[in-house]
Amino acid sequence: MTITLYDFWRSSAAYRVRIGLGLAGLDWQPLEVNLIEGAQRAPGYMAINPQGLVPVIEIDGHRFTQSLAILEYIDETRNAGFLPDDAPGRARVRALAHAVAMEIHPVCTPRIAGQAEAASNGTLSQADWVRANMRRGLEALERMLDDPATGPFCHGDRPGLADICLVPQVFNAGRWGLDISDLRQITAVAGRLAEVPAFAAAHPDRHARPG
Ligand SMILES: N[C@@H](CCC(=O)N[C@@H](CS)C(=O)NCC(=O)O)C(=O)O
Incomplete structure (x- = not known):
């Protein structure tokens, strides 16, 4: 089908x-x-x-x-x-995925950024809104990745749900002109994922x- x-x-x-x-x-x-x-x-x-x-x-x-x-x-x-076999692992991977999909992404959509710009009477641009919120969220994610369970990918050596959320978020950061080169774990993991055929x-x- x-x-x-x-x-x-x-x-x-x-x-x-x-x-x-x-x-x-x-x-x-x-x-x-x-x-x-x-x-x-x-x-x-x-x-x-x-x-x-x-x-x-x-x-x-x-x-x-x-x-x-x-x-x-x-x-x-x-x-x-997409999720590890053990329950603590699944909770960690879901937390990483949710940190992107349920915290960063919803407030950084053009619809919400446009409303923020309009409500600020033009003192805040859409790009400033998105970059500030994305940056804060990605800095937190970087600290979450500072964990022994992080491997070549977000959790161990197999790409999973967290990686699936991370890569589009990194792409989005680039689209909005947000520099995240100092977020070393995020950029290293995303760099490795770019080589994985399904991600490419x-x-x-x-x-x-x-x-
Ligand atoms: N939580 C939803 C988010 C979906 C979402 O926000 N989609 C955006 C594109 S990334 C969209 O369709 N936006 C159209 C609009 O806001 O008019 C999901 O994960 O599927």
Whole structure:
């Protein structure tokens, strides 16, 4: 059965799912929801996802939203190994993943940054808002990675859920012009992950449409 991902190249939440599908060795087809043109707010798409967000996945006869729920579904049904075998390990990996997906990402979306800029009467730009919040969150993540359980990747020597969240966040930092070169663990782990084929194949540059 075909797996369809409602996707947009620069969406970091969709980028996470592209990585997860690749790590699990699954074939899938993209269905572009052009966020720049506002396709996520079209009535047809709102019927698919009332939140008006990407990603959405159609898999095994189901339709799911929310990237972390999607990734855990893939992990559970395909034994993809996104989470460690031990409960403390799983809690740590989820905490790292949530630090990105539930703390940094929600406050750094263009929608929220635009509201912050408007509420500040122009004294705060969207970019300043995003860079400040992203920087604070990534500094905390850097300290969380300062842990014996960190290996070549966020947790040991196998890329998992935390790595799947980290790489799109690092890409996003670059897009907003945030310098994180001093965050040594984050940049080292992200550098290694860039060499992993599933991560390379999911990169936005490989999914952007010309024009
Ligand atoms: N928590 C959601 C976040 C989804 C999300 O914020 N998607 C963004 C792109 S990264 C989006 O579709 N934004 C469209 C909009 O805000 O209009 C997830 O992890 O799937």
